[in-house]
Amino acid sequence: MNKATMGTSEKSKNKVVKKKESARQLAFAKFYLSETIDGKPNPYFLNGYKAAKKAGYSNSYATNILNVLGKQNSAIGKKVEKYRESLSSVLKEKG
Numbered sequence: 877m878n879k880a881t882m883g884t885s886e887k888s889k890n891k892v893v894k895k896k897e898s899a900r901q902l903a904f905a906k907f908y909l910s911e912t913i914d915g916k917p918n919p920y921f922l923n924g925y926k927a928a929k930k931a932g933y934s935n936s937y938a939t940n941i942l943n944v945l946g947k948q949n950s951a952i953g954k955k956v957e958k959y960r961e962s963l964s965s966v967l968k969e970k971g
Contacts, residue, residue, distance in 0.1 A: 900931050900932050900933065901931075903930070903931035903932065904927055904928055904931035904933070904941075907920040907921075907926075907927035907930045907931055908920065908921070908922065908923070908924060908927035908928075909921075909922075924938075924941050924942045924945040925938045925939065925941070925942045926938075928941045928942075
Protein backbone atom coordinates (compact mmCIF):
# COMPACT_ATOMS: atom_id res chain seq x y z
CA MET A 877 0.00 0.00 0.00
CA ASN A 878 1.38 3.43 -0.91
CA LYS A 879 0.64 6.79 0.69
CA ALA A 880 -2.01 7.63 -1.90
CA THR A 881 -4.11 4.56 -1.03
CA MET A 882 -3.52 4.77 2.72
CA GLY A 883 -6.47 5.68 4.93
CA THR A 884 -6.46 8.79 7.11
CA SER A 885 -5.98 6.83 10.34
CA GLU A 886 -3.02 4.95 8.85
CA LYS A 887 -1.40 8.24 7.78
CA SER A 888 -1.92 9.65 11.28
CA LYS A 889 -0.46 6.50 12.81
CA ASN A 890 2.62 6.78 10.57
CA LYS A 891 3.13 10.42 11.60
CA VAL A 892 2.96 9.45 15.29
CA VAL A 893 5.48 6.64 14.79
CA LYS A 894 7.85 8.95 12.88
CA LYS A 895 7.52 11.66 15.52
CA LYS A 896 8.21 9.16 18.32
CA GLU A 897 11.21 7.78 16.44
CA SER A 898 12.56 11.29 15.83
CA ALA A 899 12.29 12.05 19.55
CA ARG A 900 14.12 8.80 20.36
CA GLN A 901 16.86 9.61 17.85
CA LEU A 902 17.32 13.08 19.38
CA ALA A 903 17.44 11.56 22.87
CA PHE A 904 20.08 9.08 21.73
CA ALA A 905 22.16 11.89 20.18
CA LYS A 906 21.87 13.93 23.37
CA PHE A 907 22.94 11.06 25.64
CA TYR A 908 25.70 9.88 23.30
CA LEU A 909 27.25 13.25 22.42
CA SER A 910 26.77 15.47 25.50
CA GLU A 911 29.57 15.45 28.06
CA THR A 912 27.23 17.00 30.58
CA ILE A 913 23.47 17.12 30.99
CA ASP A 914 21.97 19.80 33.22
CA GLY A 915 25.48 20.65 34.46
CA LYS A 916 26.20 17.08 35.64
CA PRO A 917 28.58 14.56 34.06
CA ASN A 918 26.73 12.41 31.54
CA PRO A 919 27.25 8.68 32.33
CA TYR A 920 26.16 7.78 28.78
CA PHE A 921 28.66 10.07 26.99
CA LEU A 922 30.26 8.22 24.04
CA ASN A 923 28.76 4.91 25.20
CA GLY A 924 26.54 3.89 22.29
CA TYR A 925 24.90 0.94 24.01
CA LYS A 926 24.01 2.75 27.25
CA ALA A 927 22.90 5.88 25.38
CA ALA A 928 20.62 3.79 23.16
CA LYS A 929 19.11 1.96 26.13
CA LYS A 930 18.56 5.25 27.97
CA ALA A 931 16.85 6.66 24.87
CA GLY A 932 14.42 3.74 24.93
CA TYR A 933 15.79 1.39 22.30
CA SER A 934 15.58 -2.38 22.77
CA ASN A 935 18.59 -4.45 23.79
CA SER A 936 19.05 -5.84 20.27
CA TYR A 937 18.76 -2.39 18.66
CA ALA A 938 21.21 -0.93 21.19
CA THR A 939 23.66 -3.72 20.38
CA ASN A 940 23.26 -3.02 16.66
CA ILE A 941 23.95 0.68 17.21
CA LEU A 942 27.12 -0.32 19.05
CA ASN A 943 28.23 -2.45 16.09
CA VAL A 944 27.54 0.35 13.60
CA LEU A 945 29.41 2.89 15.72
CA GLY A 946 32.35 0.51 16.02
CA LYS A 947 32.56 0.09 12.26
CA GLN A 948 32.34 3.85 11.71
CA ASN A 949 35.05 4.52 14.30
CA SER A 950 37.28 1.90 12.71
CA ALA A 951 36.82 3.40 9.23
CA ILE A 952 37.49 6.91 10.55
CA GLY A 953 40.58 5.70 12.40
CA LYS A 954 41.94 4.15 9.20
CA LYS A 955 41.38 7.41 7.29
CA VAL A 956 43.09 9.45 10.00
CA GLU A 957 46.08 7.09 9.97
CA LYS A 958 46.27 7.29 6.17
CA TYR A 959 46.23 11.13 6.31
CA ARG A 960 48.87 11.09 9.05
CA GLU A 961 51.14 8.88 6.94
CA SER A 962 50.63 11.10 3.87
CA LEU A 963 51.39 14.23 5.85
CA SER A 964 54.48 12.66 7.37
CA SER A 965 55.69 11.63 3.91
CA VAL A 966 55.15 15.13 2.49
CA LEU A 967 56.95 16.73 5.44
CA LYS A 968 59.93 14.39 5.01
CA GLU A 969 60.13 15.29 1.31
CA LYS A 970 60.00 19.02 2.11
CA GLY A 971 62.40 18.81 5.06
